[in-house]
Amino acid sequence: MTDTDTITPATEGGRDQDFLAPAARLRGAGIGGIEELSDLQRSERLARMRDGSLGSIHSWELVTAVDGPGTRMTVFLNGCPLRCLYCHNPDTFLMKDGEPVEADELLRRMKRYRNVFRASKGGITLSGGEVLMQPAFAGRILAGAKSMGIHTCIDTSGYLGRNASDKMLENVDLVLLDVKSGDEETYKKVTGRELAPTIAFGDRLAAKGIEIWARFVLVPGLTDDPENVENVARIIERWGSSVSRVEVLPFHQMGTDKWDALKLEYKLRDALPPEPELVESTRAIFRSHGFTVH
Numbered sequence: 001m002t003d004t005d006t007i008t009p010a011t012e013g014g015r016d017q018d019f020l021a022p023a024a025r026l027r028g029a030g031i032g033g034i035e036e037l038s039d040l041q042r043s044e045r046l047a048r049m050r051d052g053s054l055g056s057i058h059s060w061e062l063v064t065a066v067d068g069p070g071t072r073m074t075v076f077l078n079g080c081p082l083r084c085l086y087c088h089n090p091d092t093f094l095m096k097d098g099e100p101v102e103a104d105e106l107l108r109r110m111k112r113y114r115n116v117f118r119a120s121k122g123g124i125t126l127s128g129g130e131v132l133m134q135p136a137f138a139g140r141i142l143a144g145a146k147s148m149g150i151h152t153c154i155d156t157s158g159y160l161g162r163n164a165s166d167k168m169l170e171n172v173d174l175v176l177l178d179v180k181s182g183d184e185e186t187y188k189k190v191t192g193r194e195l196a197p198t199i200a201f202g203d204r205l206a207a208k209g210i211e212i213w214a215r216f217v218l219v220p221g222l223t224d225d226p227e228n229v230e231n232v233a234r235i236i237e238r239w240g241s242s243v244s245r246v247e248v249l250p251f252h253q254m255g256t257d258k259w260d261a262l263k264l265e266y267k268l269r270d271a272l273p274p275e276p277e278l279v280e281s282t283r284a285i286f287r288s289h290g291f292t293v294h
């Protein structure tokens with residue numbers, strides 16, 4: 001047993017300090033106690049990643065009131081096709097930079113927290129990076145968690161929504177779906193990719209009646225144009241009653257150290273967090289579309 005096995009549930013309203021990785025979290029930190037597989041041959045490792053018995057993971061942590069309801073075990077998977085200018089986790093960009101972790105070992109760990117999840121109405125959240133970069137592994141974890149009666153959530157941009165099989169989605173209770181901008185041009189500027197796959201994935205979730213929390217990161221001078229926000233709201237509106245809340249996440253400078261450590265160009269170095277008035281007026285736009293906004 002490690003010290004992480006004896007924790008009490010995380011404190012209300014944020015990430016438990018015991019699990020908060022340092023701002024400049026090093027690769028592999030935060031996976032204490034999960035078996036590492038340094039002796040696997042590369043080809044065998046790739047084959048096992050393809051069949052989903054092995055995943056590439058950055059870290060995991062216990063959180064409360066973020067990444068879904070209740071106390072959650074959020075697992076950050078490595079690999080992401082987007083390059084969001086404001087990314088807090090650039091150290092998850094590449095799948096090869098993660099630590100190999102057995103699906104069974106991760107599920108065993110989740111099992112230990114079942115009572116915490118049950119008592120807090122929480123569960124697990126697969127985040128990243130982009131969870132749908134590793135669909136076989138994610139599918140295995142989601143199915144395993146569901147079979148233990150654990151509430152499941154994925155946190156995704158939806159860009160790789162086509163990687164999520166119908167079978168996988170049967171084991172997803174909630175999707176945190178990031179709509180990073182409302183028009184193609186801004187979306188491309190923010191992420192380097194196209195907006196359409198996100199809309200298509202949201203449409204698919206809505207058709208299946210899967211609960212969505214839509215999320216939007218508010219960056220002054222980048223995403224805050226009311227017209228852009230209005231367009232985001234219109235996209236989310238397509239998904240009707242599947243959307244149970246909209247979260248407006250004010251940009252802040254948390255990831256700067258990581259960008260520097262990776263020697264990547266961080267273009268938002270001088271960007272400031274939005275003023276409370278801007279956050280409020282942005283939330284008001286979503287509210288005017290009838291959404292419950294956080």
Ligand code: SF4
Nearest residue numbers: 080082083084087129
């Ligand atoms: S989708 Fe998430 S992990 Fe990927 S670049 Fe954007 S913010 Fe970072």
